[in-house]
Amino acid sequence: RQIQYERGKQLSLPIGTKESVDFWINHSALSKAVLLLSASSVGYAVQRSDRVYRTFSELHLSDFHAHRLSVIDDRQDVWGEIVRTRLSHVSTVLLWSDTREVEHALVRLT
Secondary structure, three states: OOOOEEEEEEEEOOOOOEEEEEEEEOOOOOOEEEEEEOOOOHHHHHHHHHHHHHHHHHHHHOOOOOEEEEEEOOOOOOOOHHHHHHHHOOOEEEEOOOHHHHHHHHHOOO
């Protein structure tokens, strides 16, 4: 789809801190901050989701205007419903196996 993106972008927040996102997509009126979640164990899945939750919470609390997308690599069955529900409070949660939905979220213009 030739989506223009930056990888590993550092975002400077108004509160004086920086947060890093895996991908930054800026082709529409509202940019997209994308964080990928991949893990091979339940323990690491929780640890990784904690980091994503914190990063997106900081963006939200700082009124940083961007869509926040959590893309979960669901090839491993380590992502419990609690993790997904928690992430949904700070981002749109997408499952890697649902390629159509991931693509739609990345290319939509709003």
